[in-house]
Amino acid sequence: MKSLKTFPKGGVHPGDFKDLTNKEPIRNAAIKDSFIIPMSQHIGAPCECLVNPGDEVKEGMLIGKASGFISANIHSPAPGVVKEITDIFLANGLKTKAVVLEPSGYFDQLGKNIVPADWNSLSAKELQEKIFNSGIVGLGGATFPSNVKYMIPPDAKVEALVINGVECEPYLTADHRLMLEKSAEIFKGLEILQKVLNPEKIFIGIEANKPDAIDIMGNLAQESGGKIEVVPLKLKYPQGDEKQLLKAITGREVPSGKLPINIGAVVSNVGTVFAIYEAVVLNKPLFERVVTVTGRGIKNPSNLKVRVGTKVRDLIEDCGGVTDDTVKLVMGGPMMGFTMCSLDTPVTKGTSGILALTEKEIGKSVQTACIMCGRCVKVCPIGLVPTKLYKNITHRRYQDAMHLNLMDCKECGCCAYVCPANIPLVQGMRLGKKMANKKVKS
Amino acid sequence: MLNTILYAFISVSLLGAFFGIGLAIAAKYLYVKKEKKLTDLEEALPGYNCGACGYAGCSAYAEAIFNGIAEDITLCSPGGAETAQKVANIMEVAIDVSHEKKVAFVHCKGGKDTARYAFEYKGITDCNAAYSMYQGNKVCKYGCLGLGSCIRVCPVDAIAYDNQGLVVVDKEKCISCNQCVTVCPSGVMKMIPYTADYVVACNSKDKGAVTRKACTVGCIGCKMCEKKSPDGGFKIENFLAEIDYSANGERKNAADACPVKCIVTN
Numbered sequence: 001m002k003s004l005k006t007f008p009k010g011g012v013h014p015g016d017f018k019d020l021t022n023k024e025p026i027r028n029a030a031i032k033d034s035f036i037i038p039m040s041q042h043i044g045a046p047c048e049c050l051v052n053p054g055d056e057v058k059e060g061m062l063i064g065k066a067s068g069f070i071s072a073n074i075h076s077p078a079p080g081v082v083k084e085i086t087d088i089f090l091a092n093g094l095k096t097k098a099v100v101l102e103p104s105g106y107f108d109q110l111g112k113n114i115v116p117a118d119w120n121s122l123s124a125k126e127l128q129e130k131i132f133n134s135g136i137v138g139l140g141g142a143t144f145p146s147n148v149k150y151m152i153p154p155d156a157k158v159e160a161l162v163i164n165g166v167e168c169e170p171y172l173t174a175d176h177r178l179m180l181e182k183s184a185e186i187f188k189g190l191e192i193l194q195k196v197l198n199p200e201k202i203f204i205g206i207e208a209n210k211p212d213a214i215d216i217m218g219n220l221a222q223e224s225g226g227k228i229e230v231v232p233l234k235l236k237y238p239q240g241d242e243k244q245l246l247k248a249i250t251g252r253e254v255p256s257g258k259l260p261i262n263i264g265a266v267v268s269n270v271g272t273v274f275a276i277y278e279a280v281v282l283n284k285p286l287f288e289r290v291v292t293v294t295g296r297g298i299k300n301p302s303n304l305k306v307r308v309g310t311k312v313r314d315l316i317e318d319c320g321g322v323t324d325d326t327v328k329l330v331m332g333g334p335m336m337g338f339t340m341c342s343l344d345t346p347v348t349k350g351t352s353g354i355l356a357l358t359e360k361e362i363g364k365s366v367q368t369a370c371i372m373c374g375r376c377v378k379v380c381p382i383g384l385v386p387t388k389l390y391k392n393i394t395h396r397r398y399q400d401a402m403h404l405n406l407m408d409c410k411e412c413g414c415c416a417y418v419c420p421a422n423i424p425l426v427q428g429m430r431l432g433k434k435m436a437n438k439k440v441k442s
Numbered sequence: 443m444l445n446t447i448l449y450a451f452i453s454v455s456l457l458g459a460f461f462g463i464g465l466a467i468a469a470k471y472l473y474v475k476k477e478k479k480l481t482d483l484e485e486a487l488p489g490y491n492c493g494a495c496g497y498a499g500c501s502a503y504a505e506a507i508f509n510g511i512a513e514d515i516t517l518c519s520p521g522g523a524e525t526a527q528k529v530a531n532i533m534e535v536a537i538d539v540s541h542e543k544k545v546a547f548v549h550c551k552g553g554k555d556t557a558r559y560a561f562e563y564k565g566i567t568d569c570n571a572a573y574s575m576y577q578g579n580k581v582c583k584y585g586c587l588g589l590g591s592c593i594r595v596c597p598v599d600a601i602a603y604d605n606q607g608l609v610v611v612d613k614e615k616c617i618s619c620n621q622c623v624t625v626c627p628s629g630v631m632k633m634i635p636y637t638a639d640y641v642v643a644c645n646s647k648d649k650g651a652v653t654r655k656a657c658t659v660g661c662i663g664c665k666m667c668e669k670k671s672p673d674g675g676f677k678i679e680n681f682l683a684e685i686d687y688s689a690n691g692e693r694k695n696a697a698d699a700c701p702v703k704c705i706v707t708n
Contacts, residue, residue, distance in 0.1 A: 341561040
């Protein structure tokens with residue numbers, strides 16, 4: 001048997017714990033008494049808020065307008081009345097403006113049979129516009145506005161469109177379930193993307209721990225002709241990062257500071273492709289996504305279809321609550337996610353999972369001194385030297401850290417995962433980036 | 443045996459003499475002549491190399507003054523008026539030395555017993571790192587984070603922890619280099635005049651009710667100080683009292699009347 005593809009350098013093998021939810025079908029999350037819709041759910045400039053307290057909104061109405069080149073529209077997840085506009089903290093610790101919405105009235109789309117739109121008559125440019133208007137961002141977690149990503153510079157050519165169905169983060173099964181349940185829709189979305197990008201070849205990368213998804217997607221790929229290929233990948237974290245995925249599938253390496261398009265490739269998540277299908281065919285802007293609510297602390301781990309702005313409190317309630325030994329709530333995956341300090345944190349477009357972790361799962365961590373064992377250096381998939389970077393950062397030598405290519409750090413968490421001294425390396429990298437940028441600005 | 447030691451002794455002595463003479467010649471003939479003014483300037487500056495003037499250390503600033511690049515020759519805050527006068531004398535210009543010495547002050551008294559905490563922070567001991575997570579672990583987002591980034595940047599060890607997990611500045615040691623003010627992410631470290639008698643030790647711009655829930659010693663903007671000491675320069679802005687130190691009236695009545703006791707002696 002041919003050995004499976006993977007990226008060559010670094011990486012770790014955390015226990016995947018996907019069996020908690022990989023058999024759970026996606027179900028709709030209950031709609032509770034309020035939504036908190038942050039005006040910054042993407043990388044780039046925050047949205048300009050279009051509503052005022054007291055305004056009535058409809059389902060899918062534009063409430064936040066993109067306010068820059070790298071920015072994405074935000075739509076109302078439910079019909080209702082705007083209660084207030086306030087400042088909240090997102091799970092990543094940043095402060096942002098948010099619209100508090102009290103649902104009332106009728107849903108225009110929920111539960112209705114929607115006649116699929118005829119998108120074949122639309123040109124590539126019109127489709128691009130549709131993607132922008134629907135506020136679609138990369139749903140893998142980075143939330144980069146998709147329309148910006150699909151703006152191919154005139155001198156570049158898309159040789160490979162890589163669809164990311166890797167889902168390498170432990171615990172999460174949102175993309176996995178989406179591939180199983182909505183495979184036909186994802187392929188429709190792929191057709192749309194083909195028209196927009198006109199790629200020479202399409203690859204769908206799926207890790208080998210999802211054999212059922214590989215089967216289903218593989219069969220559909222064969223039916224659709226030879227252009228689409230499903231590539232099973234060897235299990236290794238962080239394969240879902242676009243640079244690692246491209247290295248694994250195409251063998252090409254994205255140079256430091258460059259984008260995938262510089263090597264003729266575009267990477268999109270399966271969730272994003274499904275969102276494009278919904279936006280173009282069903283005329284539904286992006287206000288809903290699949291979120292895995294899991295962890296040993298959750299009584300009934302589930303995959304939920306959640307409207308953006310739903311509070312974490314409501315989702316956990318929906319899944320039967322948490323057990324008594326839960327000690328940590330994380331938004332995102334366990335490797336790259338953020339610990340939450342409030343149950344009122346809302347789900348955003350980039351939220352792929354909510355984890356309630358017990359003491360047994362996180363283990364005790366007492367930070368000790370670095371013993372220079374070099375394990376972090378060995379596992380860094382980018383080839384950075386976390387020991388040196390961290391030392392420079394803690395001694396406030398941010399420019400020195402920048403010269404060691406700090407900005408190439410993807411914060412994948414491999415270094416902190418293997419560190420025997422429990423040093424918060426990723427937090428250090430984040431601090432370094434923040435302070436270096438601050439210095440450059442001032 | 444003895445010979446070996448002798449040879450070694452002689453050869454090392456000869457080498458030493460050779461290099462010594464070489465260095466002496468080099469010092470005489472390769473000497474870079476410095477202007478007297480420049481050496482005088484270097485001596486006049488205090489030598490802390492704190493960077494408060496914006497130059498890379500004292501000699502860099504001296505050079506900048508000497509070459510006329512530095513327009514303002516009174517930038518040395520550790521040296522204060524005395525150094526400025528010395529520099530002015532050397533450069534033979536007249537300056538205004540009336541501005542007074544400033545010292546850093548932590549405008550927060552919300553320590554372990556008085557402030558409420560939103561969560562437990564387990565991460566890098568660095569205020570900027572903690573601040574990027576929900577702007578710190580206190581409910582109040584304006585206060586001192588207590589992780590001591592200012593302590594580590596202070597060039598003269600003037601800052602230390604108190605028993606409440608907060609930091610305090612020793613105003614006698616402070617050389618007003620501004621480094622702690624720059625590093626502090628919440629802006630709670632601010633400069634006040636050395637001679638200030640009272641300080642409003644709070645930085646919370648939240649409404650009174652919100653502040654009260656977050657901290658028992660936070661300024662609630664009740665305007666009591668304004669009423670009790672009308673000449674004290676108290677002014678409430680954004681639900682926070684501030685003192686205009688150009689007013690010279692008494693401030694004791696206000697400090698006594700403050701319901702949360704956040705007006706403290708300096």
